[in-house]
Amino acid sequence: MHEALAALRLVDHHCHGVTTGPLDPSGFESLLTEGAAWPGISPFDTPAGVAVRRHCAPVLDLPRHASPDAYLARRADLGPDEVNRRFLAAAGVDALCVDTGYAPLPLTSPHELARAAGAAAFEVVRLESVAESVARAGVEPDEYTAAFRRAAEDAVRAPGVVAVKSVAAYRTGFALDPARPTRAEVTEAARRWLAAGGRLDDPVLVRELLWTAVDLGLPLQLHTGFGDGDLRLAGADPALLTDWLRLIAGTIPVLLLHCWPYQRQAAYLAAVFEQVYLDVGLTLHHVGPARARAVLEEALEITPFRKLLYSSDAYGLAEFHLLGAVSFRRGLGALLQDRVDADELSPDDALRLVRWTGSGNARRLYGLPSAPVPCRD
Known part of the structure; x- marks a missing residue:
C-alpha cells in the first residue's frame, strides 16, 4: 500500500497559492x-x-x-522561487483546485502554482468574495439578489472554474435556518449590511449565498471544523447542516473540507446523504504524519470509499503542499496495509480505495481530465 500511494499522482481538490516573496x-x-x-x-x-x-x-x-x-x-x-519549486514538485500532484478568494499576502496564481508543481490547475470561486465585490461596486438593497447572482454566474463561467466555496463556518456558523430566504428577507438584510459595510456575515445573506450555490449547479466546498481564531468551533460542526442537506437532496455535490474534530460527524453525513463528500485536508499538515492515520481511520469508519477525497488546504507555505501529501500517503498506507494483513480487505480493494481517494473521486466529481497535461510554460 505504501508503494502504491508513493507512486500515485494525487489530485489536491482544495488548496491555495503560496507566498511569492521572501x-x-x-x-x-x-x-x-x-x-x-x-x-x-x-x-x-x-x-x-x-x-x-x-x-x-x-x-x-x-x-x-x-x-x-x-x-x-x-x-x-x-529564495522563494526555488523553495516553492522544490516543495510543490515533491508533493507529487497531478492537479490542483485552487481557492483564489483569500489573498491578504501576495500569492502565486493557479497557473504559477501549477507550473511549479508540474501539474494542471483549476479554480474554486469563493462566493463570499463575489458578494463583497458586488457590495463594493455599489448596489441598491432591492437589487442585491439579482446583482449577486449575475456576478456569481459570471465568475463560474471563467475558464478553469470547477467549483464554488463558502466560508459560512467563519461568518455565521452552520446553525442557520435551512430554508431559502424570501426576496423581502434578503432585501432587508442587504439594507442592513450595505449600510454597515464590512465583510458578509449576515445570516440571511449567507443563507441566500448557500442557496445560490445550489442554483449555480457546481460542486460546493464548505469549510468545516477548525480554523484560525476568527472561527467559533462549535458552529463549524457539519452535523448542523443536516436539515439543509435534506432540503437540497438531489442537487449539487457538497464537499465538507477539513472537518477536524468533526470527521466522524462528516462521515455520518457522507454515509446517509448521496451528495455529501469529505476530506480531512487542513488537519493533515497540522497533525503531521505521526497522527494522520488516526484521523483518516476515524474518517473512514463509515464513509463510503467513493466519498473521501484528498486535499492539502496548503496556504502561504509551500511546505504544507508537501506535508499534506506525505501525511496522507503515510497515514492511508499504514491503515490499509494493516487491514490487508488482517485479511479485512483484499489487496485489490485496497488499491481501488487508494486510487479513488487520492485521485479518482476528485476527477469524477469535478469533471477533471483523466490525465491532465502538466502546466509548464
Whole structure:
C-alpha cells in the first residue's frame, strides 16, 4: 500500500497559492500555525512545526530535524522561487483546485502554482468574495439578489472554474435556518449590511449565498471544523447542516473540507446523504504524519470509499503542499496495509480505495481530465 500511494499522482481538490516573496522568521512562523504568535512560544514547537523540520528539511538539503534557525537560513538562501519549486514538485500532484478568494499576502496564481508543481490547475470561486465585490461596486438593497447572482454566474463561467466555496463556518456558523430566504428577507438584510459595510456575515445573506450555490449547479466546498481564531468551533460542526442537506437532496455535490474534530460527524453525513463528500485536508499538515492515520481511520469508519477525497488546504507555505501529501500517503498506507494483513480487505480493494481517494473521486466529481497535461510554460 505504501508503494502504491508513493507512486500515485494525487489530485489536491482544495488548496491555495503560496507566498511569492521572501519571508522573514516572524513572517514564516505566522503562516506555520492557525493561531497567533505568542511571546515565548514558537510555532516550531507544535506538531506542524516538528513535522516541517522532520519531513521538509531534507527537501532543502538539510538533515532531518534541522534546527529552526538552520531551516530558516537555508530557506532564505535558496529564495522563494526555488523553495516553492522544490516543495510543490515533491508533493507529487497531478492537479490542483485552487481557492483564489483569500489573498491578504501576495500569492502565486493557479497557473504559477501549477507550473511549479508540474501539474494542471483549476479554480474554486469563493462566493463570499463575489458578494463583497458586488457590495463594493455599489448596489441598491432591492437589487442585491439579482446583482449577486449575475456576478456569481459570471465568475463560474471563467475558464478553469470547477467549483464554488463558502466560508459560512467563519461568518455565521452552520446553525442557520435551512430554508431559502424570501426576496423581502434578503432585501432587508442587504439594507442592513450595505449600510454597515464590512465583510458578509449576515445570516440571511449567507443563507441566500448557500442557496445560490445550489442554483449555480457546481460542486460546493464548505469549510468545516477548525480554523484560525476568527472561527467559533462549535458552529463549524457539519452535523448542523443536516436539515439543509435534506432540503437540497438531489442537487449539487457538497464537499465538507477539513472537518477536524468533526470527521466522524462528516462521515455520518457522507454515509446517509448521496451528495455529501469529505476530506480531512487542513488537519493533515497540522497533525503531521505521526497522527494522520488516526484521523483518516476515524474518517473512514463509515464513509463510503467513493466519498473521501484528498486535499492539502496548503496556504502561504509551500511546505504544507508537501506535508499534506506525505501525511496522507503515510497515514492511508499504514491503515490499509494493516487491514490487508488482517485479511479485512483484499489487496485489490485496497488499491481501488487508494486510487479513488487520492485521485479518482476528485476527477469524477469535478469533471477533471483523466490525465491532465502538466502546466509548464
